[in-house]
Amino acid sequence: GAGVSQSPRYKVAKRGQDVALRCDPISGHVSLFWYQxxxxxxxxxxxxxxxxxxxxxxxxxxxxxxxxxxxxxxxTLKIQRTQQEDSAVYLCASILLAEGEQFFGPGTRLTVL
Amino acid sequence: AQRVTQPEKLLSVFKGAPVELKCNYSYSGSPELFWYVQYSRQRLQLLLRHISRESIKGFTADLNKGETSFHLKKPFAQEEDSAMYYCALSGETGNQFYFGTGTSLTVIP
Known part of the structure; x- marks a missing residue:
């Protein structure tokens, strides 16, 4: 089956804009992490x-x-009123159960201008 | 508080030479330790975890509670080992996960 997917892959936002980043975990995976x-x-x-x-x-x-x-x-990870320091890659990972191997998505690269 | 420390940002070794990537941690309680790897243009993926005590791609890591270390070792480095390596720690509840800053390993042919 498909792995973890994230969208968009790249996002450019003007300072002060709101953004929403999506993560589709592996089907059936119970646990989900977000990282910056x-x-x-x-x-x-x-x-x-x-x-x-x-x-x-x-x-x-x-x-x-x-x-x-x-x-x-x-x-969904939402960031309101984006600031330049929010520029980063946002990673999502899912795990089948509470513990176990994390499967990572490709990340969303956010650039705040 | 820095929970996982990887002192080497960059590490270069020749093909066939031994390699050791250092990792120290600070955590009160019984953490679980992991090594994750990211090859060029690929996703972050699990390399090994201390509770499984496996050798993956020739790599091993021993948890030393006295020295609070979890160094990654391989006796003979291969070119395909060139990648970014992250040491990581999970607390007892599993609700939090902490990565080190990573070590970029280059194996020179």
Whole structure:
């Protein structure tokens, strides 16, 4: 079957715009992570879902960041009033159960001008 | 707080030479440690995890709780090992996951 997909692959936004990034996990995968990866850095944890429940959002850098997974499958990461420091690759990963191998998507590269 | 430290940003070794990528961690409790790899133009993927104690593509990693280290080793590097390697840690609840800054390994032919 298909792996984790993310859309769009590239997004350019003007400072102050709102953006929405989509993640389609592998079908049946219970757990889902979002990460932010700045240039030259490792992925930084943002938030974690188990089914539709957001069990941890301690990594979200500000209240401009919001994530949801309403039906326990597709997830959306929304960033309001984007700032230049939000420019990064946003990675999504899904896991079959609560623990196990994370399967990563290709990422969405966000550039805020 | 920096939970996973990879001191080497870049590492170059000759083909056939041993390679060791260093990883140190700080975490109170019993974390689970992983190595993830990203080959050129590919997605991040799991290489190995400490609980499975497997050797993958000739790589091994031993969790040393006394030194809080999880170094990745391979006795004879191959050109196809050239990639970005990330050490990662999962807390006991599994709700959080922390990556190091990564080490770019280049194997010189």
């Amino acid at each position: 990866q700045a240039l030259g850095q490792g992925p930084e944890f943002l938030t974690y879902f188990q089914n539709e429940a957001q069990l941890d959002k301690s990594g979200l850098p500000s209240d401009r960041f919001f994530a949801e997974r309403p039906e326990g499958s597709v997830s």
